[in-house]
Amino acid sequence: MGPVEDRRVIDADVVIAGAGSVGSAVARMVSRFDLSAVLLERESDVCSGTSKSNNAHIVCGADITPGLIETGIVVRSNGLYDQVTEELGVPYKRIGNCYIALNDAEIKRLEEMRKIAVGNGVTDVKIIGREEILEMEPHLTREAKAALFVPRDGIVSPYTLAIALCENAARNGVKVLPNQKVEEISVEGGKVRKVVATGVVVNTRMVINCAGLFADEVSAMVGWNDFKLHPRRGEFFILDRKYRYLANHIVYPLPGPMGRGSTICPTIDDNILVGPTAVEVTDKFDRGTTAEGLRSVISNVSKYYPEIRPWMAVTQYAGLRPAGAPDFIIGRKPGLAGFINAAGIRSTGISACLGIAERVRELIVEELKPREKANWEPRRARTVRFSEMTPEERDRAVAADRKCGRVVCRCETVTEAEILDAIRRNPAPRDLDAIKRRTRAGMGRCQAGFCRPRVMEILARETGMKMTDITLRGPGSEVLTRPTKRPGGKK
Amino acid sequence: MPEGVQRKDIICILCPKGCRIGVTGEPREDGTNIEGAECVEGRKHAVREATNPCRLVCTSVEVDGGDMPLLSVRTAQAVPKGKVMDCLRELAGVRMAAPVSLGQIIVRDILRTGIDVIATREVAKTGK
């Protein structure tokens, strides 16, 4: 990008680096105070990193290693989940989680796991026998011998949550700026002064590092570089809704050395997620799936659900979770004012984000002693989808606005009105994946085959963007190259 | 085979068999220089392809003021295969104005082939 002198200069009390689930939750928390705040996100939309490519399992803390900072935060976070999702109009369900034991050695481990759960404060776990688990999960392998049932584990749409947190933060005054990668943080006299990002310079007095996979790089900008993060890739299949019947709960094998293992996890939208793998990689931009990874997901999960087949999927994806830190790094560095790390968040980011925000709040209050806003608005109206409405509700909606009757995405039954509503939000989605995450247009079995031209037309019309400027997810991912009659690349 | 006499290999398109038919030199009435054809129609097709292969050209041209931005067009008959890309270049510069009727002549006698390019659809005027 251009020289620093050409970048827009703004002032803000607080800069939050990274708009994943952690950064979004922190932004909402910061918006409660009389502080001006900016949320910087390097990608073209909020929630574009690890937070959007995981299995959306909200853990209540049963299986986290006891005594970690992570443990206390996850449990605390889970306690807040019902209230916050209700305030923000984000669908959330505690469908429960079963760890399946296939043999006597595993059955013994269930008792240890139960003790750990209770020790972590999750007292309502119970060990259930073969008959009961098979009744709860009729499609589970008949080899299942017993299970540990964690009733308060749940599911949410992680990007719906992050987007709702950001919209609420924005409504309460936070400036959300996508396409802004943090490049430099200036420290003078032991105090943070300034953040330089792709197209903007922010004079500030507090930076909160929520940069996920890149949190080590941001932290190093202020000389706090005693941790190094590397990506751990997890590959997933998303199964067509018609296979929702396969599982009633989240189901896992017993945890192994690399973490929880491949699972089957119903989603809040009634798909089924199958995965992930756990493979260390070096490149933080290595976002593809692999033949071996996909094969191993199927072979691992079919041990538990023998009916699973690759062709049941609508698509696959890979997510990179940050590995390398043995525990959450949430705090300040002695001698450095104005910098808080919320880093080293590994596989419980979405589960923990509300708790992390609370911990960061304590640190902000300590350092800045801000006033609370008198008129902070905690609520965000739930988006009611056409696909969820009754015929009478649909009727009323179309009577008020014709565009509520024009179905644009036929697989997910998304109307033009919903696309327009999404485009008009703040933060404003300006590419197809961002619109997809807000509306589900393009997530169905035809994978945007039908709706893509229509959604692009609506986006172009509404924003004045040229069709050839519309991207999948930001600069470089333009969908169309040129008009047909102009070879040579002229737009 | 005498020097300099070309053998052309044609894949017949008339039925799924897709016979590979070789035509050596100028096709003879008795068909002795045609090998690989399994039926009369195939032989006839091979002769046509070997002597004067022709193709229908179907493409689109821009249209202004209509209910669609593009007008689909075709050559009324097949043009010599060698002229196909030139026809396309010629048509890339054509711009029509709505309304257009089905069968309307878009370009008369394209590249002096004696063949017209015609509209394959209607485009109504919208006055935009």
Add this chain to the structure above:
Amino acid sequence: MKEYSCDVAVIGGGAAGLAAAAAAREAGAERVLILERDRLLGGILPQCIHTGFGLVVFQEDLTGPEYIHRWLGKAASLKVESKLNTMVLEVGPDRKILAASADEGMMALKAGAVVLAMGCRERTRGALAIPGTRPAGIFTAGQAQRFVNIEGWMPGERVVILGSGDVGMIMARRLTFEGAKVEAVVEVLPYVGGLMRNKVQCLDDFGIPLLLSHTVTNIRGNQRLTGVTVAKVDADRNPVAGTERNFDCDTLLLSVGLIPENELTERCGIEMDKVTGGAALDEKLETSVPGVFACGNVAHVCDIVDNVTQMGLTAGAEAAKFAAGKGAAERDYVKISAGENVRYIVPQRVSRRSLLERNIPVHLRVARPDQNVRLSIRAGNEQVFKAPKKAVHPGEALIGELSPKSADYFRNTSELVVDVEPLVKRK
């Protein structure tokens, strides 16, 4: 909620729906209503600007738009009604239809008979689980065709096409015509997927290589596609290690299969045929729900639009009969089964009454290409139809015929078996 009623409701206004609607009107149905989700009638035909349409029905070689123009005209002159921008959300077994319309809001429509003509959708990358990244630049062939031919945009400049079905090959030529470079067409089977005519006129004419027994094993590029890996496959369609080649490209077109769009059909509880992907039908093209008929690509993926039209004409006429109370409720059916080298047959069953009264066409698809074979239909050991074929190919459906001349055999049989067997027995 607006409430309507009509004699025959046709879901989908493409080639199948237009033919069905026209036939229903001609058979005497008073109110025939097409429900179409797009803003224009015509289905996929308006974007198929190449020829190959109407060879049977009109004995002419027309482009898609020219072909459908005739059916649009016919439907209009017969006063077929239509509602555009209308998405059907549900078809009940009582033939009550729920639809959403931009103009009229929610609609409940009571139909005397229903014709399902929703067509098909394209198989996606996700359904094949091709590993790699998810960049911009990946399209299904039909989706790219819509951008190029209807909207006037290029999907990319340097193209690899996976799948040698007709749509893929047609797009290879179309993109070449518009100035893109098509690097290769990659086909997992050992033979070309579509018509030989397209292989010659879309690929050979332009020097575009066709790589048989190959597939795409990896996709690269984070924001936009930068390349794909292509490898040879073995007899089980598994990639062979060491045969990988890289193709630099910015566009990948997928032409890897069409899937009849039967969400409405399944939700209605209609019995399906797993192989065709469509409803199980009888000779009237009636489904397992009385008064609900299916035709065109929603019943089974057809190769030429002429077959789609013919199915539409049958279904429309029968739907009109049913709506007029003249549909005979059949109970005595003869099953039609797929025998040697037959992948599927439509219809899946025939009423014995019809077998004894009239000629009934049987559409089928072979599983593998073969040469010098005989299409044969048997009732038990008795042959009731035979036709020699020089060559057969999965990409070109065959038609057999059942005639009342074989009445004696039809009277006592419970099953008819269709085989495509070698003329000379192989060792």
